[in-house]
Amino acid sequence: MRAAIQVLSAIMLNVEFLTGNLGNGFIALVNIMDWVKRGKISSVDQILTALAVISRITVLWSLYIMVSIFSVYPDAEVTMTTVRLTHLIWVISQHFSIWLATILSILYFLKIANFSNSIFLYLRWRFTKVVSVALLMSLLLLFLNILVSNIHIDMWMNKFETNVSYSYKLKNFTHIPTLLVLTNSMVTLMPFTVSMTMFILLIFSLWKHLKKIKHIAKSSRDTSGTAHIKALKTVFAFLLLYVIFTFSLFVHLWSYEFGEKKKLFKYFCPVGIIAFPSLHSFVLIMGNSKLRQTSLLVLSMLRCKIQGC
Template sequence: MASPYIITPLVIQIIFLMTGSTGNIFILTVHFLDWMKTRKLSTVDLIVNCIVIINLFLQGTIAFNQICALLFLEIYIQVQVVNSLLVILTSLALSSLWCSTCLCFYYFVKIVSFKWAWFHKIKAKLPVMVPWLLVFSCTISWAFGLAAYWDINIDNPLLTANATRNASYVHLHYKSRCDCIFQIYMLVASIPFSIIFITAGAIIFSLCNHMQKIKKNNEGSKNSKLSSHLKATKTVTSLLIAYFIFYGMINILYSESKDGQALTFIFCVLMASAFPTENAIILINGNRKLLMMVKHILCIKQTSINAEVTVTTY
């Protein structure tokens, strides 16, 4: 019988999976129904849908990985299975980060104002650029992720097939043939996060400047435009914090791949598996249409949300 040491994280991950899947499927459903009415999909909805689909698979794969480690250990510790799961998890995690970069870049171009001519050209061509940016994001993520299948070996597994029945937890040590694959993954993850940090920081700075101008021109803090900018700032800040935690957990997992402790590994996996749930909640709360639909489903009385412009409406 498995100990609470492994059961508790598994239960937590199942809770994350259920809540995250509900939120992400809700976003896809609302966007699909909207597309059925208009036969059009906005650029921001395209980016959000791509992130949502990736996060659904990411969260499902993390839960599947933990279930296999608990219930099907004899199969799980095989090199082909471990490498395949590592490839899928790495590719999906990197895809989520890179596609999130597209979202922050989109907000950056739409919200931040520059007088440069080339910047206005980018803004005009953004609807054409975004699909290609998403394709590039997924391609580069899977290209680097697939390299792990041929490069990674299990270095002295802690469990053997004969010992799995009495085991409470399996913590495998990974060894890279080139001795650099995890450093490469950390670099590939650092590039999109750096872009996210810069663009999100610029967005927050720009929105704060707008709020200062609004306060000077309109006295009182109840101005609707000021409220909408404050909402947008909170949404972007929340996304930045969520990306920072997710990026940090990925880097710790990669750096702890050889000598990491089991508790550290479990904690980082749990924090990473919470990201799709957190991301869905932030996206719903930051989108007027999605938030109105949630309030309608929950029979919550609508307030001034109908006049509010949130960050995802830019």
Template structure:
């Protein structure tokens, strides 16, 4: 890779890393301080706070891996380093996806309106459903990380074969099997992805139907309720775009064994993967009334425009 391309990709990664740390750190700071002061936290804030924490870890792992590839490539030959990074990344990535899924299900059951009996039962049991999803997501994240152990054993055998120079047809088959198993490990994320997409699609359909109903009944072209629903639809669509971009980048990173230009492909994929944990934090801030109000007040205080004791109200 040319020097110019390396520095451009490095600049993008540093920018996304700093934005992500600021956005997710702000969420953790605001919700954490509120939790400490009131000794209680809502289920929604609990999910958002843990989601922000997991994304901070994600960004740290992605950025450290990116810097290692550019400046300390020899460390990548250290088997222990690679395995520890894989375990932390696999667990954190899978848990983050499940937290985002739980948040999507929570929003869907709280906001959407459908008359199907199953949906109504889930809506009635929303807190219990989301808590069980969180527990299942935690267990599946541990299982996903533990599934790396057979891959590590195969990796040790392959490293031994490369060191001895005894590369037979058996070891070539073993290497192909290792690469296929490594890529198939992404299927662990298929279930939360399907659930997340289904919940947000249902939410978009419900919001769209409700918006059309209000447009037919409203008298003012700038009805606040209609505008709030339109903003909600835009935020959900932006989240879906970032999520699909992240999964595409994640699949490219996991499949770099079968692609040409592996180093460049992996670096670009990892930079693309940083967009989701970095940018979605600001989507969460704009979509949460408490976070948005605190964020705007902080900006106004910095610029010296906020008067003492004044507060601006935001719709959720």
């Protein structure tokens, strides 16, 4: 039973890893080719490309390597340098993954929502400044996150050295306090809250729009309502996947404190962890008309080639 669960979770993990790399690579390739062809790139495509190349692929590889190593070899000995380097890569890639997705949520809100508020109109026309401020704030939070995390690592290592005979080595990496993950989660709580706020405001904007068109003649196609719904689906998928990711991460860490019988479900936690950077790429593809049409064209060509058309 246990062996079957391990095999099943390993298969799901590898499928997610491969499809995630394909999805993010597809986003980057299509946007870069379109950029070269047109000589310009839109703000949405810039964010999507940065999200796919800079953060998501890095997140996928770092998560996959860490989860694979410490799931297969939970009692492996690692040096303190490995701990610091692994955590640094994890923090930086995850940080930009969350913040770029949040900026994308802000962009959807400013471009699609319809409010007459002066602050909203100012932010809509100053989107570049909004992005710059958001990135600057994110860099400040990233610095604080790394600083606090290194302090926690030093404190934990000092305590470890006083209780263990061999120095600068850690037995069972999975027993490092979950305080590091908790610190990172607290820092990313701000962008998550911003995305949640954008989601609620988009719902309110859609409600106002639907209320308004009840009193006027409906056009054959409600483009504004359709845009609202697409944006809401994309932002909701991001929020849901990130909640699953965070929950799976904490359960995976805490599962090592449980009894052997309760440890079986921990094999599926890595699947939930990898699902965020992997599946979210396909959400972005389906939510973007250019990427969706290109993907459908590629799939039709592949199907035709396989069938010998």
